[in-house]
Amino acid sequence: MKPKAKDIREIVAPFKGDRGVTIPVLQAIQNVYGYLPPETFSIIEDELGIPSSVSYGVATFYSQFRLRPVGKHIIKACDGTACHVRGSQTLLSSIKDHLDLKDPESSNDGLFTLEIVACLGCCSLAPVMMIDDVTYGNLTIEKMKEIIMTYRKGGG
Amino acid sequence: MSKTLIRIGYASCGIAAGAKDVLAVVEKRMKKGSRRVELQKTGCIGICFDEPIVQIINEQGQWTYRKVDGKKMERIYDEHVLGGAPIYEWTVGELSTGGEVPDRPIFEHQQRIALRNTGIIDPESLDAYLEKQGYQALEKVLKEMDPDMVVKEIMDSGLRGRGGAGFPTGLKWSFCKKAAGDRKFIICNADEGDPGAFMDRNLLEGDPHSVLEGMMIAANTIGASEGYIYCRAEYPLAIRRLKIAIGQARERGFIGKNIMGTEFSFDITLKEGAGAFVCGEETALIASIEGERGMPRIRPPFPAEAGLWGKPTNNNNVETYANIPWIILNGAREFQKFGIKSSRGTKVFSLAGKINRGGLVEVPMGTPLRKIIFEIGGGIPKDRRFKAVQLGGPSGGCIPTQLLDTPVDYESITATGAIMGSGGMVVMDENTCMVEVARYFLGFTQNESCGKCTFCRIGTLRMLEVLERITKGQGKETDIDELKELAELIRASSLCGLGQGAPNPVLTTLRYFENEYHAHIVDKKCPAGVCKELTTFVIDEEVCRACGLCKKACPSEAIEGKPGVKHVIVQDRCIKCGSCREVCPFDAVGTG
Numbered sequence: 001m002k003p004k005a006k007d008i009r010e011i012v013a014p015f016k017g018d019r020g021v022t023i024p025v026l027q028a029i030q031n032v033y034g035y036l037p038p039e040t041f042s043i044i045e046d047e048l049g050i051p052s053s054v055s056y057g058v059a060t061f062y063s064q065f066r067l068r069p070v071g072k073h074i075i076k077a078c079d080g081t082a083c084h085v086r087g088s089q090t091l092l093s094s095i096k097d098h099l100d101l102k103d104p105e106s107s108n109d110g111l112f113t114l115e116i117v118a119c120l121g122c123c124s125l126a127p128v129m130m131i132d133d134v135t136y137g138n139l140t141i142e143k144m145k146e147i148i149m150t151y152r153k154g155g156g
Numbered sequence: 157m158s159k160t161l162i163r164i165g166y167a168s169c170g171i172a173a174g175a176k177d178v179l180a181v182v183e184k185r186m187k188k189g190s191r192r193v194e195l196q197k198t199g200c201i202g203i204c205f206d207e208p209i210v211q212i213i214n215e216q217g218q219w220t221y222r223k224v225d226g227k228k229m230e231r232i233y234d235e236h237v238l239g240g241a242p243i244y245e246w247t248v249g250e251l252s253t254g255g256e257v258p259d260r261p262i263f264e265h266q267q268r269i270a271l272r273n274t275g276i277i278d279p280e281s282l283d284a285y286l287e288k289q290g291y292q293a294l295e296k297v298l299k300e301m302d303p304d305m306v307v308k309e310i311m312d313s314g315l316r317g318r319g320g321a322g323f324p325t326g327l328k329w330s331f332c333k334k335a336a337g338d339r340k341f342i343i344c345n346a347d348e349g350d351p352g353a354f355m356d357r358n359l360l361e362g363d364p365h366s367v368l369e370g371m372m373i374a375a376n377t378i379g380a381s382e383g384y385i386y387c388r389a390e391y392p393l394a395i396r397r398l399k400i401a402i403g404q405a406r407e408r409g410f411i412g413k414n415i416m417g418t419e420f421s422f423d424i425t426l427k428e429g430a431g432a433f434v435c436g437e438e439t440a441l442i443a444s445i446e447g448e449r450g451m452p453r454i455r456p457p458f459p460a461e462a463g464l465w466g467k468p469t470n471n472n473n474v475e476t477y478a479n480i481p482w483i484i485l486n487g488a489r490e491f492q493k494f495g496i497k498s499s500r501g502t503k504v505f506s507l508a509g510k511i512n513r514g515g516l517v518e519v520p521m522g523t524p525l526r527k528i529i530f531e532i533g534g535g536i537p538k539d540r541r542f543k544a545v546q547l548g549g550p551s552g553g554c555i556p557t558q559l560l561d562t563p564v565d566y567e568s569i570t571a572t573g574a575i576m577g578s579g580g581m582v583v584m585d586e587n588t589c590m591v592e593v594a595r596y597f598l599g600f601t602q603n604e605s606c607g608k609c610t611f612c613r614i615g616t617l618r619m620l621e622v623l624e625r626i627t628k629g630q631g632k633e634t635d636i637d638e639l640k641e642l643a644e645l646i647r648a649s650s651l652c653g654l655g656q657g658a659p660n661p662v663l664t665t666l667r668y669f670e671n672e673y674h675a676h677i678v679d680k681k682c683p684a685g686v687c688k689e690l691t692t693f694v695i696d697e698e699v700c701r702a703c704g705l706c707k708k709a710c711p712s713e714a715i716e717g718k719p720g721v722k723h724v725i726v727q728d729r730c731i732k733c734g735s736c737r738e739v740c741p742f743d744a745v746g747t748g
Binding site (some may be wrong): 009019020021022023024026027050054057058061062063064065075076079080081082084086087089090093094117118119120121122123124126128133134136137138140141143 | 168169170172173204207229283325348349350351352353354357358389390392427428429430431432433444445446447448449450465506507508509510514515546549580584588593596599602604606709711731734735738
């Protein structure tokens with residue numbers, strides 16, 4: 001969805017008057033667009049009186065926030081301790097090869113964005129990855145390729 | 157025929173392993189008429205390595221089926237649930253009495269207090285919680301006890317903070333209770349950031365009301381009427397179930413004004429974290445709830461005096477709160493029966509890594525590591541050699557074989573150089589490189605350092621550079637001294653636990669595995685065969701039986717050979733991932 005200032009204003013409006021809202025308001029905007037469009041920060045300043053320096057500071061501090069558009073599906077590859085000792089590094093480089101990813105970590109077809117995360121908490125199924133909200137465990141390179149194929153075909 | 161209960165483990169790990177398909181089969185079958193069958197979705201049953209788990213419970217006993225899929229579920233339903241004939245070969249045989257009779261209690265060395273309901277009740281049902289004495293502890297506190305009695309009970313129980321630092325919970329409450337202020341806050345730290353730890357996720361997914369009840373008891377005790385749960389966003393199911401639980405509690409009047417007809421009023425707000433490990437530190441967490449960058453603040457003043465919005469605030473971890481209702485109902489003396497003098501009660505651990513039965517376990521404090529890893533966890537896959545167990549995540553350390561008899565209590569674990577931490581236990585075998593593990597953790601803390609303290613911000617980067625150099629075979633003999641010096645400086649000049657603990661993984665691996673560092677630096681070899689620049693994989697012709705498994709597993713098609721012809725690794729195509737070594741059933745793949 002292409003961000004429009006008016007729409008962003010609508011997302012921001014309900015947070016007026018509350019305190020401690022910087023993170024929730026950024027989360028609400030990102031939930032809609034998958035990232036934080038550049039106009040986010042000035043709109044938050046206008047509507048909520050939070051200086052854009054502050055909201056930008058928050059956005060760059062937390063790993064959840066993205067400042068660039070993302071692919072249709074987000075792959076979160078886990079590199080937690082348990083996944084790490086069970087071969088997540090090899091899996092990770094295979095995902096990159098398989099999707100032909102370069103920096104920034106999005107595939108050319110706009111279908112996938114790869115993020116490396118610290119732990120998804122499914123350690124006994126290591127190595128693990130999450131695509132959007134679905135977690136896949138006990139991965140092998142073959143299995144990873146099959147799963148990604150289902151998303152390519154429009155499933156998942 | 158009596159009623160049969162079908163219980164499906166429906167936590168994140170179960171769902172990831174395929175519990176959705178299993179559930180669909182049961183629901184479809186039940187539509188055909190099933191007055192004698194009851195379906196129950198629970199949180200994690202604890203045997204995560206065998207997910208999806210299905211339990212069939214009837215008058216004859218309880219059977220636990222492992223690695224169930226849709227097809228298996230169809231047969232289990234038709235033959236066992238309807239036909240009364242268990243399919244023994246699919247049950248958790250080695251944990252039961254051989255498969256011919258119902259399971260004995262699955263984890264016999266366990267003692268479940270915090271996890272008392274997890275895996276047993278439907279976490280999305282308030283009634284299920286009420287049936288298990290839910291909210292009775294709150295009622296007792298509101299109607300029969302005054303706050304001083306509650307503080308005394310918790311103090312007498314010996315409960316210490318389960319988030320890792322081990323501060324006595326009763327004492328913490330008493331500080332906040334005494335603090336002057338008309339407005340006070342309760343926080344539940346559910347920002348389980350340690351990689352390799354999933355206790356809190358499972359508790360929140362499996363029994364969210366027990367955590368809410370614990371928070372409410374704390375709130376009434378210290379005089380707070382507002383609470384926050386700070387849960388990491390990586391746990392969508394935990395967040396969903398917490399939302400359901402809060403909604404139910406509000407609807408039935410357990411949350412709101414004049415709870416149970418008393419003066420006590422309380423409301424809870426759920427805050428989703430945004431991904432910052434440092435927010436596990438309480439002052440950083442408070443800054444984050446206030447909407448700021450999660451950077452720690454100088455203590456004192458402690459949050460008990462000036463915390464959220466400058467008001468007195470009590471912050472405890474998920475597991476700590478889950479213990480509270482049990483202690484109130486059963487008494488401090490009962491709780492004291494578990495554990496040892498300085499560390500009372502039980503502790504939940506998540507077992508993961510190179511272990512046969514990874515999952516969630518709750519054991520009395522003081523249980524030796526060996527018992528947890530080898531008896532409950534079933535030891536190391538493929539009978540490989542145990543090398544170390546990592547406790548306490550990025551602020552913790554690696555405990556070696558010779559210390560396996562260390563009991564798990566706060567003081568004994570600290571004496572090894574590791575920390576108790578929140579309960580993540582990652583087991584490492586002979587194929588894990590300890591230098592690379594140290595590099596991994598330093599990379600993590602370096603990335604997660606908030607940047608406030610110079611030594612944490614830059615010192616960890618310098619340490620990381622040294623470790624990267626060593627793992628690439630460019631280490632110098634002076635590197636070990638440099639690491640030790642940096643470690644001391646970072647520890648001494650960082651404000652919070654993240655920085656102070658950051659050197660621990662390096663210091664413990666240096667303490668117990670210095671020979672591995674020397675092998676990397678002097679011999680330019682990685683004994684575990686992990687560091688790519690220092691490893692060459694070779695197949696031992698004498699041992700190879702030409703089964704072809706390694707060839708199939710190789711992602712870079714670097715293995716040549718046919719059935720009957722010994723396999724060979726073509727070195728210039730090898731990416732040194734170690735997949736061949738992992739799959740070889742004959743241990744024919746070694747490092748040269």
